[in-house]
Amino acid sequence: MDFSHVWMLSCPSSRCGAFLMGQNKKERVQRPRRPKPVSSQRASSDPMPGWLKPDGALAAGESFFRPIDWLAFGITTLVTLIGYCLTISPDLTLEDCGELAVGSMYAGVPHPPGYPVWTLYTWLFTKLVPISNIAFRVALSSAFAAALSSGLLALLTCRASARLVHSMEWLGGVEERLTNRITLVGGCVAGLMLGFSGFMWSQAVIVEVYTLSVFSLMGVLCCLYRWTQDTTRMRYLYWTFFWFGICLCNHQTLIVAAMGIETVILFAHPRLGRNFFTVNALVYLLVLVAMVVGATELFSQNAPMQVLFHMLGVSFIAITGLMWVVTITQDGGWGGFNPVREIRDSLKVI
Numbered sequence: 001m002d003f004s005h006v007w008m009l010s011c012p013s014s015r016c017g018a019f020l021m022g023q024n025k026k027e028r029v030q031r032p033r034r035p036k037p038v039s040s041q042r043a044s045s046d047p048m049p050g051w052l053k054p055d056g057a058l059a060a061g062e063s064f065f066r067p068i069d070w071l072a073f074g075i076t077t078l079v080t081l082i083g084y085c086l087t088i089s090p091d092l093t094l095e096d097c098g099e100l101a102v103g104s105m106y107a108g109v110p111h112p113p114g115y116p117v118w119t120l121y122t123w124l125f126t127k128l129v130p131i132s133n134i135a136f137r138v139a140l141s142s143a144f145a146a147a148l149s150s151g152l153l154a155l156l157t158c159r160a161s162a163r164l165v166h167s168m169e170w171l172g173g174v175e176e177r178l179t180n181r182i183t184l185v186g187g188c189v190a191g192l193m194l195g196f197s198g199f200m201w202s203q204a205v206i207v208e209v210y211t212l213s214v215f216s217l218m219g220v221l222c223c224l225y226r227w228t229q230d231t232t233r234m235r236y237l238y239w240t241f242f243w244f245g246i247c248l249c250n251h252q253t254l255i256v257a258a259m260g261i262e263t264v265i266l267f268a269h270p271r272l273g274r275n276f277f278t279v280n281a282l283v284y285l286l287v288l289v290a291m292v293v294g295a296t297e298l299f300s301q302n303a304p305m306q307v308l309f310h311m312l313g314v315s316f317i318a319i320t321g322l323m324w325v326v327t328i329t330q331d332g333g334w335g336g337f338n339p340v341r342e343i344r345d346s347l348k349v350i
Contacts, residue, residue: 064226065159068180069187072158076191077151080204083196084143088205092135097207104138104207117249118209121145138207146204146211150195152218156225158187213250217257219243224261228268237265259312266323274323281320284313 092098096111103110104122125141126134161183194200194214203210220243227236244261247254262280266273290296299305 064229065155066162066180068184069155069158069162072184072187072191073151073155076154076188076195077147079192080150080195081143081147084147084201084204085140087201088136088143089139089207090136091133093206097135100207100209101135101138104141105134113249113252115209115250117246118212121212135207139205142206142208142211143204145215146195146200149211149214149218150191150200152191152215152222153194154187154191156187156218156222157190158183160225161186209250213247213254216243216246216250217254220247220257220261224264228264231269231272266319270323271327274320274327277316277320277323281313281316284309284316288313 092101100110100115100122102108103115103119105126107119107123109116110119122138122141125137125144129137129140131137162179165179165182195204200211200214220240223236223240223243227233227240230236240261244254244257247257262273262276265276287296287298291298299309
């Protein structure tokens with residue numbers, strides 16, 4: 001007697017189907033899984049971001065800033081300048097406006113720190129602009145500097161975002177025309193956000209010094225980014241520090257940007273960045289000795305600033321020591337150490 005037929009007739013169809021499917025699963029041949037593709041590119045130990053690495057277009061002799069970047073600069077500068085001119089103050093306003101306007105008219109010296117670059121810059125507007133009163137002409141100089149600042153940010157953002165897109169492998173299939181449109185919009189949006197932000201707009205339509213400070217800071221960023229793409233052309237780094245000097249002449253609070261500049265230099269040119277941090281560490285040690293012997297009372301009444309000062313000093317020493325070890329190791333130890341080259345590179349810092 002065939003008991004299998006009796007069992008199949010006696011059990012419900014759903015249970016039989018499930019049982020048979022289970023049997024089929026057990027008897028099914030397991031196919032080997034395809035191994036995941038392993039990337040042929042080795043993980044890079046280079047800490048420098050892709051958008052800061054040298055541009056391949058420069059090696060081909062092309063201009064660094066593309067026409068689309070300059071288009072973003074032009075659009076942003078024109079739009080912000082029109083907006084400022086439509087809302088500019090026609091005469092004197094409050095606070096330092098009257099004093100600064102008089103200083104601009106005579107190329108004089110306003111309140112400390114004196115703003116020598118700003119005074120000469122605005123004095124040109126008082127002589128070259130033939131309309132309205134002195135306050136309006138100086139306010140127009142503020143608007144012009146703010147518009148250029150916004151345009152430079154658009155220029156920088158457009159170019160850097162293009163590098164960012166090209167550095168992403170998963171965006172490798174994007175057409176060049178689409179990339180240009182994306183970067184153009186991104187650059188214009190960044191510049192217009194700066195130009196029409198509350199603080200920038202408020203300072204761009206009156207007699208004030210801050211828009212020229214922002215303009216000089218944008219000059220620092222553009223020249224520094226250009227230098228990171230070809231560190232052999234030191235003139236761009238020199239221009240960076242020229243614009244940074246203009247920043248300090250106009251407003252000393254911008255000295256905090258020095259740490260950011262040195263950090264970018266450290267990534268782009270480790271040996272040169274090491275020398276910058278070495279100078280920082282030596283200055284910290286000299287000031288520390290002066291504080292110990294009582295020659296200076298720097299931050300003596302400000303405990304938080306003392307803590308910040310010592311934290312920065314210790315970080316300078318740590319980074320300096322680490323970078324010296326790394327660079328000497330790369331040279332093959334002390335046998336490959338070249339003091340002439342080190343002195344030459346150190347003179348670049350001075």
